[in-house]
Structure formats: C-alpha cells, structure tokens
Amino acid sequence: SAVISQKPSRDICQRGTSLTIQCQVDSQVTMMFWYRQQPGQSLTLIATANQGSEATYESGFVIDKFPISRPNLTFSTLTVSNMSPEDSSIYLCSVEKGGTQYFGPGTRLLVL
Amino acid sequence: GKSLEQPSEVTAVEGAIVQINCTYQTSGFYGLSWYQQHDGGAPTFLSYNALDGLEETGRFSSFLSRSDSYGYLLLQELQMKDSASYFCAVRSATNKLIFGTGTLLAVQP
Numbered sequence: 001s002a003v004i005s006q007k008p009s010r011d012i013c014q015r016g017t018s019l020t021i022q023c024q025v026d027s028q029v030t031m032m033f034w035y036r037q038q039p040g041q042s043l044t045l046i047a048t049a050n051q052g053s054e055a056t057y058e059s060g061f062v063i064d065k066f067p068i069s070r071p072n073l074t075f076s077t078l079t080v081s082n083m084s085p086e087d088s089s090i091y092l093c094s095v096e097k098g099g100t101q102y103f104g105p106g107t108r109l110l111v112l
Numbered sequence: 113g114k115s116l117e118q119p120s121e122v123t124a125v126e127g128a129i130v131q132i133n134c135t136y137q138t139s140g141f142y143g144l145s146w147y148q149q150h151d152g153g154a155p156t157f158l159s160y161n162a163l164d165g166l167e168e169t170g171r172f173s174s175f176l177s178r179s180d181s182y183g184y185l186l187l188q189e190l191q192m193k194d195s196a197s198y199f200c201a202v203r204s205a206t207n208k209l210i211f212g213t214g215t216l217l218a219v220q221p
Binding site: 004031033041042043044045048092094096099100101102103104105106 | 145153154155156157160199206207208209210211212213214
C-alpha cells in the first residue's frame with residue numbers, strides 16, 4: 001500500500017494569487033497523478049507527474065495554470081496559479097503502486 | 113475520448129443488495145476499477161476487473177463484460193456505513209484512471 005499526505009489540507013485564497021499544494025508519499029513511486037474534484041462532481045485528471053521529466057497534462061489543463069514539480073520519487077507539488085473562484089475545488093494527489101491507485105486526503109481550496 | 117456513465121443516485125435499505133452499473137466508451141481499455149468515497153474523504157480502492165467475469169471481495173463484488181463495455185459493483189448485506197459515493201474508473205495503458213460520473217448510495221435503516 002501507499003500512505004499519502006498533502007499540505008495544506010484546506011485554504012481560502014484571494015483571486016489572482018497562487019497556491020502550492022504538496023504531496024508526500026511514504027515510499028518511492030514512479031508515477032504520481034494530480035486530480036481535481038469540484039463539489040459534488042467526479043474526479044478529473046489534471047496531469048501525470050514523473051520524476052525526471054516534465055508533467056503530462058490532460059486536455060483542458062495547461063502548465064502555465066497548473067505548474068507541477070517532481071523533484072524525487074516521494075514528493076510532488078501542484079501550483080494553482082492566478083486563481084479565480086472557478087478554481088475552488090478539492091485537489092487530490094494519487095500514486096500507482098502494485099497495480100492499485102492510492103489517493104491522498106485532498107486539499108480543499110476556496111477562492112474568493 | 114473517454115466517457116463513463118453511472119446512475120447519479122441509488123437508495124437501498126440495510127441488509128439489502130444493490131447493484132451500481134457503469135457503461136463506458138473509451139479508446140483504450142486496460143481494466144475497470146471501483147472506488148468508494150465518503151463525504152470529505154479520499155477515494156479508496158474497492159475492486160478491479162481486467163478480464164470478463166465476477167471478482168468477489170467480501171461483501172463487494174464487481175463484474176465486467178468487455179464486449180458490452182459494461183460493468184457493475186454489487187454490494188451485499190448493506191450497512192449504514194456503506195452510504196458513500198461510488199466511482200467506476202477505466203485504466204489506460206499509461207496507468208491513468210479516468211473516472212465515471214459517480215453514484216451516491218444512500219442506505220436507509
């Protein structure tokens with residue numbers, strides 16, 4: 001299994017600012033994923049973060065808005081840039097290990 | 113592209129059996145997973161089908177028919193704690209998960 005922690009657990013931010021979310025895993029993993037879950041909705045994949053290479057973004061998500069870092073095999077960050085109220089959501093980190101995908105507790109973001 | 117459809121809500125009583133369906137349209141398919149998410153919590157893995165047929169894990173079972181692009185999650189002996197959202201998800205060749213629309217299960221006494 002994999003135990004994942006995220007920081008911060010929640011935040012309230014002003015529009016136009018940026019927030020960086022941290023994801024820490026208790027073991028080395030090759031692939032880390034970032035998802036967004038808007039209130040009452042399903043999970044939408046933002047990007048795949050692999051150590052040593054640039055993140056791969058899904059349709060509708062761009063690096064300028066959601067820059068990602070993956071400095072090592074246990075850590076990743078997602079930045080939500082130039083935020084607007086539409087970015088209010090839960091952001092979840094996920095890893096694949098042993099054929100199963102595990103999720104972090106999420107970061108609840110409210111943009112005013 | 114990919115789309116996965118689920119019923120939005122299902123209601124059942126304690127002790128009953130409930131089936132949550134998932135139909136999918138994907139350009140690549142490497143298995144169907146099921147996740148449970150309690151309100152405010154992280155999604156947790158329940159079951160995975162790579163091949164056609166039924167997989168059983170305790171009170172939960174999952175079925176897949178690749179020819180019909182269809183699967184379901186079966187929950188038996190329902191308990192109040194089973195009230196949650198349930199998501200099917202298709203795995204791609206690169207291990208990405210694309211999630212379904214989600215089903216909110218309400219278990220009543």
